[in-house]
Amino acid sequence: MELALSTSWNAWHHKSFEKTLFEIKEAGFDNIELSFNLTQAMVNSAQRLSKQGAVKIVSIHNYCPIPAGLPRKKALPDCFSMASCDEKQRSLAVKYTKKTIDTASRLSARAVVLHCGRVEIRDYTRKLIGLSLRLPETKKEASRVTSSFFAQRAAQIKIHLSSAFRSLNEIVPYARKQNIRLGIETRFYYREIPAFQEIGMILDEFRGGNVFYWHDTGHAHIAEGLGLTHQKSFLEAYHKKMLGMHLHDVMDGRDHIAPTFGAIDFSYIKKYLNTDIILVIEAHSPATIHELKTSKRRLEKLFFK
Secondary structure: OOEEHHHHHHHHHHHOOHHHHHHHHHHHOEEEEEEOOOHHHHHHHHHHHHHHOEEEEEEEEOOOOOOOOOOOOOOOOOOOOOOOOOOOHHHHHHHHHHHHHHHHHOOOEEEEOOOOOOOOOOOOHHHHHHHHHOOOOHHHHHHHHHHHHHHHHHHHHHHHHHHHHHHHHHHHHHHHHOOOEEEEEOOOOOOOOHHHHHHHHEEEEEHOOOOOEEEHHHHHHOOOOOOOHOOOOOHHHHHHHEEEEEOOOEEEEEEEEOOOOOOOHHHHHHHHOOOOOOEOOOOOOOOOOHHHHHHHHHHHHHHOO
16 A cells, blocks of 8 residues: 555646646655546656656546546536436546546556536535534524435436436446446535445445445545534445545545645544555645645554554
């Protein structure tokens, strides 16, 4: 086990992969995850540098490279939803996920991290986070928003989950042929798929294959703060099928803080780790090189000693 760093930390600030990698090296990382905000030219450079032994690419986050015709700012992991009821959008999600799998195969990455789409309703997750930070004076409003939001999702989840399974049934065999594992990630927004129980449904449907769980510490902590599911519940339920983990912290409702600089206690995670797990620090800007070096040192002490 070694800690990797996601290019989501700094790639937005650069047009070249060489500059992105230089900063990642400065932060002390030789292993990386290619995030979803990379152009084809950047991915090509990553492939060349990987073949030269300058960096090891352990995982790829869907979609990578960015889908054709989309500017980087709009090429987010959910720009196309594999749970969409619009067949054109769902097909595009499958198409560009397959391209990400091709990328992973060419770059000898072990895994692709997937978002599985969303229920097409207005999302109130961030509003609920804001209300939770002001409790108890907002308790009644938070309860009202939660009840309405959950009811809307429950009313429409079936058809969107069906679309997500349809997409996965196209994607999973494609990845298996290229010996690429798929990690189903814990989601941040409650309208997204999968919620806690839906992770189990996906793992059961594709049992014995190349579909695994990908734990996200920050997303799980946000869910816990909203009273949805405890972080330990995700780990207890799915650690035996856990392929990888995104490590980032949460402070005042903001996630993607450098690990150990926020509210999450990372010490209990060690017992859920296996020797084959992919560990990726997924801090975003404005995390500093100093913070990432400190995070890496602290996590290595917690996990490996």
